[in-house]
Amino acid sequence: MYNVVFVLGPPGSGKGTICAQIQENLGYVHLSAGDLLRAEREREGSQFGALIEGHIKNGSIVPVEITCSLLENAMIANKEANGFLVDGFPRNEDNLSGWKKQMGGKVNEQFVLFLSCPVDVCIDRCLHRGQGRTDDNVESLKKRVETYNQQTFPIIEQYEKHGMVREVNSQRPISEVYQDVVEVFSAANQK
Numbered sequence: 001m002y003n004v005v006f007v008l009g010p011p012g013s014g015k016g017t018i019c020a021q022i023q024e025n026l027g028y029v030h031l032s033a034g035d036l037l038r039a040e041r042e043r044e045g046s047q048f049g050a051l052i053e054g055h056i057k058n059g060s061i062v063p064v065e066i067t068c069s070l071l072e073n074a075m076i077a078n079k080e081a082n083g084f085l086v087d088g089f090p091r092n093e094d095n096l097s098g099w100k101k102q103m104g105g106k107v108n109e110q111f112v113l114f115l116s117c118p119v120d121v122c123i124d125r126c127l128h129r130g131q132g133r134t135d136d137n138v139e140s141l142k143k144r145v146e147t148y149n150q151q152t153f154p155i156i157e158q159y160e161k162h163g164m165v166r167e168v169n170s171q172r173p174i175s176e177v178y179q180d181v182v183e184v185f186s187a188a189n190q191k
């Protein structure tokens with residue numbers, strides 16, 4: 001059984017930043033669904049490059065079969081990890097049902113780390129992220145936020161109903177956010 005922590009929050013809430021620090025210090029392996037999709041988009045011979053880029057630019061969600069397989073392959077390649085930080089997934093109902101179908105019997109879902117941050121702050125961070133992403137522009141960001149509000153937040157609410165959500169306010173300096181996140185992990189791993 002793989003231990004899994006889902007890390008969710010609006011675009012720019014700091015998911016990647018916090019996951020990198022957790023990976024560094026707590027032995028979890030960081031799997032960013034967005035990074036895996038961008039790598040697949042660039043992979044020579046991939047049949048999915050154009051489809052992935054279309055969704056990324058449009059702020060819509062790639063079909064779960066593609067994303068989930070990338071995640072599972074990355075988990076298989078890192079069997080020795082204490083657990084996995086699944087960053088930016090599941091983002092909609094299709095993601096959630098596909099994940100349950102493919103991974104249901106293979107994972108122990110520990111909790112959902114929800115980084116909450118006001119949308120205007122998040123958009124501003126993305127516009128200054130400086131990674132040259134094709135979706136860090138005003139037009140794509142508008143669609144990404146809409147997708148987050150309409151499709152991703154309801155997934156967080158579902159997990160909340162099962163008592164699985166740990167919310168941390170990420171509209172604060174990174175060191176303060178990280179401190180609270182470490183406490184969440186400590187509490188979860190004490191059980």
Ligand SMILES: Nc1ncnc2c1ncn2[C@@H]1O[C@H](COP(=O)(O)OP(=O)(O)O)[C@@H](O)[C@H]1O
Nearest residue numbers: 011012013014015016017125129170172173174
């Ligand atoms: N707590 C924070 N305060 C200020 N800037 C932050 C904070 N966390 C992340 N950032 C910056 O905001 C941008 C988006 O962060 P990132 O981790 O890529 O977010 P996400 O993966 O949720 O989209 C990056 O440039 C990052 O350096």
Ligand SMILES: O=c1ccn([C@@H]2O[C@H](COP(=O)(O)OP(=O)(O)O)[C@@H](O)[C@H]2O)c(=O)[nH]1
Nearest residue numbers: 011012033034055056059060061062088089
């Ligand atoms: O499970 C996922 C994760 C990401 N994406 C796509 O990849 C984009 C960028 O996702 P990422 O998590 O990298 O963005 P972030 O929230 O970190 O800014 C999203 O808008 C989606 O189009 C997707 O389709 N499925």
Ligand SMILES: [Mg+2]
Nearest residue numbers: 015016032034
């Ligand atoms: Mg990210």
